[in-house]
Amino acid sequence: MSVPETYELGATGVLESEEIKDGIRTVRYVADDVHDFAWTASPDFLVYTDEWEHVALRLLLQPAHEAQAQRHFDAAKVALKYYADWVGEYPYTTLTLVDGIGGANGMEYPTLITCGTIYKLPGWLRALEIVTIHELGHQYFYGLLASNEFEEAWLDEGVNSYVETRLIDAEYGPGSVIDFVGLQLTDTGAQRIAYTKSSPSRGALFTKSWEYRLGDYSKASYMKPATVLHTLEGYLGWDTMREFLRTYYDTWRFRHPATPDFQNVAESVSGEDLDWFFDQFVYGTATFDYKIHSLSSRRIDAEVDGDSVSYESRVVIERSGDGVFPQSLRVTFRDGSEEFREWTGEESWTEMVFQSKERIVEAFIDPENQVLLDTNRLNNRKVTLSQTDHSLARTAQLRLTSLIQQLLIVFTGIF
Numbered sequence: 001m002s003v004p005e006t007y008e009l010g011a012t013g014v015l016e017s018e019e020i021k022d023g024i025r026t027v028r029y030v031a032d033d034v035h036d037f038a039w040t041a042s043p044d045f046l047v048y049t050d051e052w053e054h055v056a057l058r059l060l061l062q063p064a065h066e067a068q069a070q071r072h073f074d075a076a077k078v079a080l081k082y083y084a085d086w087v088g089e090y091p092y093t094t095l096t097l098v099d100g101i102g103g104a105n106g107m108e109y110p111t112l113i114t115c116g117t118i119y120k121l122p123g124w125l126r127a128l129e130i131v132t133i134h135e136l137g138h139q140y141f142y143g144l145l146a147s148n149e150f151e152e153a154w155l156d157e158g159v160n161s162y163v164e165t166r167l168i169d170a171e172y173g174p175g176s177v178i179d180f181v182g183l184q185l186t187d188t189g190a191q192r193i194a195y196t197k198s199s200p201s202r203g204a205l206f207t208k209s210w211e212y213r214l215g216d217y218s219k220a221s222y223m224k225p226a227t228v229l230h231t232l233e234g235y236l237g238w239d240t241m242r243e244f245l246r247t248y249y250d251t252w253r254f255r256h257p258a259t260p261d262f263q264n265v266a267e268s269v270s271g272e273d274l275d276w277f278f279d280q281f282v283y284g285t286a287t288f289d290y291k292i293h294s295l296s297s298r299r300i301d302a303e304v305d306g307d308s309v310s311y312e313s314r315v316v317i318e319r320s321g322d323g324v325f326p327q328s329l330r331v332t333f334r335d336g337s338e339e340f341r342e343w344t345g346e347e348s349w350t351e352m353v354f355q356s357k358e359r360i361v362e363a364f365i366d367p368e369n370q371v372l373l374d375t376n377r378l379n380n381r382k383v384t385l386s387q388t389d390h391s392l393a394r395t396a397q398l399r400l401t402s403l404i405q406q407l408l409i410v411f412t413g414i415f
C-alpha cells in the first residue's frame with residue numbers, strides 16, 4: 001500500500017517492508033492463516049505500542065482520546081489472557097487496535113479490530129473495555145473458528161458474547177459494566193435482561209440472518225445465545241464448559257464449524273445427550289418461567305419415623321411457557337437450616353411436602369442463579385409474612401436494576 005508520508009497506517013498481518021520515497025510511504029503486510037484482511041490510514045492517528053507475551057500490540061488512536069491509550073491496552077491484555085486460559089492460544093504475533101471514527105468502530109478483522117470510545121469516558125462506565133474485549137473475542141469466534149456468520153450468526157456473535165460477558169464479569173466484578181455510586185450492573189445481567197424484555201419467544205438462534213423479522217436478529221444473535229450458554233454452563237458446570245471451549249477450539253480452529261459440530265463437541269465433552277437442550281433453545285424458541293405459586297406451613301405435632309414433627313409445609317411450583325428445564329428448590333426453615341429438592345420441571349406444576357420441627361420461612365427456586373433463561377426471576381422466591389419486609393426491598397432493588405439495564409441497552413450497541 002502507498003499512502004502520503006504523513007499518514008500512519010495499520011493492517012492485518014505483519015509489516016514486512018516499509019519505504020518512504022518522494023513523500024510517499026509504501027508498506028507491505030503479510031499474513032498467514034487468515035480468511036480476510038483490512039487496512040486503515042490516517043494523518044491524525046496517534047501511534048502507541050505495547051506487548052503481551054508473544055503478541056506485539058499497536059494502537060492507532062484519535063487525538064481526542066489520548067488520555068485513554070492505556071485503557072485500550074489494558075482491555076486487550078485482559079482479553080488475551082482470559083482467551084488463552086479458557087479457549088486457546090492466540091496464534092498470531094500482531095494485534096492492531098484501531099480507534100476509528102463513526103460507523104467504522106466496533107468491528108472485527110483478522111489481527112485488526114476497531115474499538116470505539118467517547119471523549120472523557122468515565123472510569124465507572126466500561127464501554128471501551130466491552131467493545132475492545134468483544135471485538136478481540138472475534139479473533140476466535142469468527143477468525144479462528146470461522147463459522148458462517150450470515151447463516152449461523154449465533155456461533156459467531158453469540159458464542160463470542162457468552163465468553164465476553166463471562167470474562168468481563170470475572171475481571172471487573174459485580175460492577176463490570178457500570179459501577180456508579182453504589183449502582184452496579186454486570187455484562188451477563190445486561191444481556192439477559194435485554195433478551196427477556198424483548199419478546200423472548202420470538203426468533204430461534206439457528207436462523208439465517210436475513211430471515212429474522214421485527215428486529216429479532218440482535219436479540220437472537222447476541223443476547224439470547226449468551227443467556228442460553230450461561231444456562232448450559234449452569235447445567236453442566238464451569239469445569240465442563242471450559243473443557244468444552246478448549247476442545248471446540250482444538251478441534252475446529254482454522255476450520256468452519258457449524259451448529260451440529262458445536263453440539264457434538266458439547267456432547268462428547270459432557271458425556272450427555274443434549275438434544276433436549278439444543279432442540280428447545282437453539283433450534284426452537286422455547287421459553288419458560290418457573291415460579292413459587294404458594295408456600296404454607298401448618299402445625300401438626302405428629303410422630304414420623306420416631307421423630308417428633310411440629311409442622312407440615314407445602315410448596316407449589318408452577319411452570320408457564322413451552323420450555324422445560326430441571327429445577328432445584330431450596331427451602332429455609334425458621335432455625336436457619338436448609339433443604340434442597342430437585343424437580344424435572346416437566347409438568348405444569350408440582351407440590352412438595354415437608355414435615356419438620358420448624359416451619360419454612362423461605363422457598364427459592366434456582367437460588368444459585370444458574371438458570372438465566374428463566375424469563376422472570378422475581379417470582380422464584382417466596383417468604384412467609386415475617387420475612388416480607390426484606391423481600392419487598394429486594395424486589396424493589398431488582399426492579400430498579402432491571403430498569404437501569406434497559407436504559408443502558410438502549411444507549412449502547414456493539415457488533
Ligand SMILES: [Zn+2]
Binds near residue numbers: 134157415
Ligand atoms: Zn461481534
